[in-house]
Amino acid sequence: MKKLVFVLTAFFCFGWANGQNNESSIEKGSILVLGTPSAGLDFKHIHFPKRNFIIKRGGIADYKALIGRKVQVSHVESSQNGETEIVLKPLDGQRFFRFLPKVKANYEKALDRGELKPI
16 A cells, blocks of 8 residues: 555656646747757758748848857747747847848757757
């Protein structure tokens, strides 16, 4: 009986601790830095437009210029599958590629791949 109580207590405590870790630690207004893309020159988890779209809009498609740029989180949204979708805007007030005021990103995946770094 004592063993069963111990196992159930451990199970519930472990489940509670895991549930606490799933919560996102990112908040609106947080400042992050854009890191090196995970796959060559293209960001996978920060949803920048493709090069041809940037060029058609009159922008300069230079992803290397984004590395090290500070961005601010303007919106945070959690999905049902546990992922956190954030909206980023440049901290310096300029636009991405001279026309894009904000971009969306998958926070956990971008953080894991080094595309986003906390300050």
